[in-house]
Amino acid sequence: xxxxxxGPEADWLDAPVSACPNPNPAWQTSMxxxxxxxxxxxxxxxxxxxxxxxxxKLTTERGWEELSPVDVAMIQIRGVHFALHRMEYSPMxxxxxxxxxxxxxxxxxxxxxxxxxxxxxxxxxxxxxxxxGDEGVEWLPAARPLV
Numbered sequence: 653x654x655x656x657x658x659g660p661e662a663d664w665l666d667a668p669v670s671a672c673p674n675p676n677p678a679w680q681t682s683m684x685x686x687x688x689x690x691x692x693x694x695x696x697x698x699x700x701x702x703x704x705x706x707x708x709k710l711t712t713e714r715g716w717e718e719l720s721p722v723d724v725a726m727i728q729i730r731g732v733h734f735a736l737h738r739m740e741y742s743p744m745x746x747x748x749x750x751x752x753x754x755x756x757x758x759x760x761x762x763x764x765x766x767x768x769x770x771x772x773x774x775x776x777x778x779x780x781x782x783x784x785g786d787e788g789v790e791w792l793p794a795a796r797p798l799v
């Protein structure tokens with residue numbers, strides 16, 4: 653099964669960091685929002701963070717969280733704030749999807765992200781928040797074994 657994300661649309665510019673006319677649906681925001689604890693994990697994606705960032709023409713930022721460097725792309729799509737990230741030393745290669753805590757409908761938020769990425773739910777590896785352990789996580793068919 654192929655989990656690649658298609659490349660950006662031909663007319664998309666780099667994701668803007670300020671208001672400007674651009675058909676790209678992503679709005680680049682700051683990694684520091686994620687660090688400040690305003691986000692919660694809702695899902696994992698099989699495509700790499702580089703692939704996802706490439707599709708939306710995002711800049712990833714390098715930071716540090718807990719015991720590992722983390723690469724993060726902060727975006728807003730249709731009013732939903734996302735943190736897309738991957739921990740360097742984690743055996744999990746998934747792109748972790750977090751949403752701002754005030755997001756009321758996680759499934760709708762995930763659908764908004766998938767529409768922008770041009771992929772379907774088959775790329776989901778899990779739903780739920782890994783920080784609470786396996787009890788709150790639903791592992792899905794796209795899940796890959798840990799490396």
